[in-house]
Amino acid sequence: MPASTTDAVTPASPTTRRSRRPGVPFWAQVFIGLVLGVVLGFVARQFDQAWLAETLKTVGGIFVKLLKVIVVPLVLTAIIVSIANLRQVTNAARLAVETLVWFAVTAAASVVVGITLGLVTNPGGNATLDTAAGKAPSSTGSWLDFLTSIVPGNVLGLEVSTSAEDGGALSSSPSFNILQLVILGIAIGAACLSVGAKAEPFVNLTRSALEVFSKLVWWVIRLSPLGTAALIGSAVANYGWDLLGPLAIFTADVYLGCAIVLLVIYPVVARANGLNPVKFFAGAWPAIQFAFVSRSSIGTLPLTQRVVTHNLGVSRDYASFAVPIGATTKMDGCAAIYPALAAITVAQLFGVDLGVTDYLLIAFVSIVGSAATAGLTGAVVMLTLTLSTLGLPLEGVGLLLAIDPIIDMIRTATNVAGQALIPTIVAKRNGLLDQDVYDANTFGGADARLELEEDEATAPSTDGDRVRDRDRVAVPA
Template sequence: MSSITPEATEPEPAQAAPTAGPKRPRVPFWAQVFIGLAAGVVLGFVARQFDQAWLAETLKTVGGIFVQLLKVIVVPLVLTAIIVSIANLRQVTNAARLAGETLVWFAITAAASVVVGITLGLLTNPGARATLDTSAAKAPSHTGSWLDFLTSIVPGNFLGLEVSTSADEAGALTSSPDFNILQLVVLGIALGAATLSVGAKAEPFVNLTRSALEVFSKLVWWVIKLSPLGTAALIGSAVANYGWDLLGPLAIFTADVYIGCAIVLLVIYPIVARANGLSPVKFFAGAWPAIQFAFVSRSSIGTLPLTQRVVTHNLGVSRDYASFAVPIGATTKMDGCAAVYPALAAITVAQLFGVDLGLTDYLLIAFVSVVGSAATAGLTGAVVMLTLTLSTLGLPLEGVGLLLAIDPIIDMIRTATNVAGQALIPTVVAKRHGLLDEGVYNANTFGGADARLELDEDEVSVSHSSDTRADDESRVAVPA
């Protein structure tokens, strides 16, 4: 019986060496997206400058398909994630407190955002300096209402599916399925609560839902891998169809929206993060993939799967809590669309039509911005929120039509601001209640955080399935 000597083990590295060939250079995910962004700008410029209608239409179609893929996967992802997260909170006695604090922080940052919008509007007078003819303005066909909240939370069917009908330029009507994300949240909460009430008999259903969540999470990542292509198509379509020539008459208003959202992004959010012991740089590095995609896609709901992924994988928020907070934030946390924008737009419309606003009106703007987003949560677009603001103030709804021409251009920064807030508040609340993996959060670097999203599917599956129920409960339990 001979012992293993250094001489005996020496040949092993020599045998392994030939099998290790040179690795192919791998382009990081963030670099792929930026390449797609640059390619999209070039293609959009070519389509617009040389009047290539076929290219513009191709970009629009490809971008629309990509966003539609994300929206489709949102339905099962949100539903299963919420059911599983509630099932994992069996032992938590103060989960309501966690949800309440999330909503409070939503309101705090929304109030700060609307103050930014009002202040900019008063300083720059965007409506008084606009060159628009108000005589041709028309009111929108649908306006926001405070009763929308009541109707939007009651599901019309099991999955909250709806059918929307629209007319194309030729007048032909087309119908397409749509869904109400708030109704999905309500359904998920109801089904999760029912599993808790049923108890042990619901275990097969919970296990099936947990498995389905893993499958849908993998599907989401496959779609997200198409982001470079989707980014190129979306930004290319925006450049080809809108360009920048529409900004002239409302240049001050457009600049105000971008500056206001930038202040929220780069001043308000960092203050909130720093006040809760979080590095703003680490936050933006971790959340950047979702913020960047939101800018080009102009869809908070379309970005929701990516937002959920960066919140858990990059920012280190407990998966169970994130399953609640992120979908709710996607429906009610809209600092760009529901705070900065309606405040500036209301002031602009009032100045265009010669209506003087008083202190009470500005307080109403703040109230609508903080509370009103819930009233329009089941609807889409900042236009609905704007009509709710204008109707509450008694301002002419015809002013909405004047702002629609540049809406796609300013919607990019609005949506990026929305998504940043939807990622920040769950992170802050998780930090305050011990639900944040600070090692993951503090490891974020620009580029490095993107790489974390590129984990092998096997690695992702293992990381998800290895959280036993007891471990999940201990991570989600909130100190009294």
Template sequence: MKRFSFSLQLLLGLAAGIALGFVAKIWDVAWLAETLTRVGQLFVQLLKLAVPPLVFTAVLVSVANLRNVNGAARLASKTLLWFLVTAFVSVAFAIGLGLIINPGQGVTLDTGAAKAVDTEGAGTWLDFVTGILPANVVTAFTEVNVLQIVFLGVVLGAAALAVGEKAEPFLNLARSVLELVQKALWWVIRLAPIGTAGLIGKAVSTYGWDLLAPLAKLSAGVYAGCLIVLLAVYPTLLAVWGKVNPVTFYRNAWPAIELAFVSRSSVGTLPLTQRVTIERNGVDRDYASFAVPFGATTKMDGCASVYPALAAIFVAQVFGVQLGVGDYLLIAFVSVVGSAATAGLTGAVVMLTLTLSTLGLPLEGVGLLLAIDPILDMIRTATNVTGQMVVPVLVARSEGRLDEAVFDAPPQSLDDAPAVRPAPVPA
């Protein structure tokens, strides 16, 4: 397999998974379907295993590393601003698309049989805000509550900045743990071609195309909305504001986008996203070490902007609820402000629940969409991860922190594990 690039290996895994999935579906080969399911589950399980230590140390170290970056406050502010701008533009296009295609119009579903989904207290803004604060530090990690882990990482990172040199032993430990987790996770990522075959094969063998029939318009709308963001919004921003070639950007970023599509996890893709951002797109390492982990836990244009907007319109039309201008403005507000609720994990149930509850729409609508969520989550996560790379490029370009020679060079091979970088010396 070393004769093939990592990107080509992923494509081969994707093709093999689709073929095997159709074989299992058409000829009802139960053992093959079970094998594909198990392979996909094991791959995702390995990715999730690293989530708590990876998110905590990545966020903590990224916040602490800001002291090594000149103009850190300005960089952080610009990054957050671009996060908000791209989220708003994405949700605006999604709402417009929803009004054009009317995804729920004419759809007949058994809404009486739909059950409200238990979202563990994430149905209201108050629950969302209070849910950020962990009642128990250990529980936040054992239950893999990414939002609470991010909160703890930000607080301890800020505290380390305030303490100064006395916090250096703790930061060195955090950096060491981060390097160890990233190295181990890279070994898991190298298994992605096999995991890809399992995940895609499982989706095809389980769902086929039959399940999409009553929800075809919504499914097509989500893919179309994400593709508009991927192929129109981001390239325009890169070309007009970033003054860089969008084709070159996508050539460089493709391995991370592809892995995000099949893994359905922004956090699981984080090590590869960061490598691509630094080694292929030429973003300054110190800035990228803050922006990429921050984006992987808060920057969700697919899950938090495109999908909730279209899904809310769909649910409203299915349940016969008329939405007004104020409701569409609320959708935009929730998408822009509440994107951290998705927290980099697979799926967007929490974000959709937050949107529906804000609009006063039936939460049973979430249950109607759960069946096709894995299929939609692929393109949503690919959109998320692409946005997480676009913003650092835009900010780095405006701040003179983009190495154009690296950006324009032939893509660096990702077949080897990233070299461990020594811990930075405090300023």
């Protein structure tokens, strides 16, 4: 007698099986890692356990390196595929312009926050520092850096820097310029569009490579609890917490300014564009949280890319070039709030009076200068550009460097939040946002979706002629 329908056993889907597995949620794993890192860092610092501090620093550094090493192939293949999937290049240009405009709008609001806090709290006037101890930095920002930074030196945008160590030994270390990768990827993708059918084998190979690198990224991201513990532990053990006293007001201003941007400006902008701010932060939280402990927008880039597409529902083709561009030019923490506050602090420390024109220059440099320093390293370069534009002594940079790692945590978290928000807003305004995916975000629930290895809503097309409507970068005429 044939088995009845009710007797049939339907195998559970991979997603169902995964959701039923008992275990600690990913967000909780990361939080546990953070708490454990604080404890280990405290032990290393209080009991002078140099070996523990060095171990935490080494493990954290290795984790960030693992993320960074995947950035080059991930960004390059993602941009090539996204451009090759385009059907209307003109509309893509409009999207890029709109993205940059929103970058500038939120940067302007952020720099106003920084200037206002600096004028109200007088951080330099209340600091107890000897200005004679300041030293000018070895590298400075320049308005011509933008022109040189967008031209790739080689096919992968790789650079090698050589420095002299103690004892006279020379050490060389390779690095890469994300902005050059973006330019290179756009050029190759556009060439594929121009070549047409003959480029399909190359495009299909690139799509396959993108899938492989995306899987590698997720494997590394799964190590986040360990990386978080090591990074925050190293911060507690090694950073100059004792030096916070003389610059307490400046430090508090940076954290307060970033908090205002994160909790006031970004929610207002999101709400004005029909987005629920709570849903945004729930979806973007894994990247924001990791940015805080890693202090690296580039190191966080793979995770930012993943939360923007998987959690926030942004078209993968659009996100593939919007997020990397944001990682180099959208820095509200490092390039808006911080240089504004730091410039005012340095001016007050050295007794230089700033006028209305100077504050307008600070705003201009903060909004436009991030492009001039795109692809260069750290907020220090941005600060030197601001100080040199205002004619302030560069020695002031040296006075602020001791606490830079401490304030860099909140700066980077703010950067990454903005890098996730703007593509989401532009996608919403242009019909490239999966609203159901966005609205499904809850704290903890977003992490569960992020853990899925296969996400039907955001999986890339494997056929250039069957790109999902949500993944087409096309702006309504």
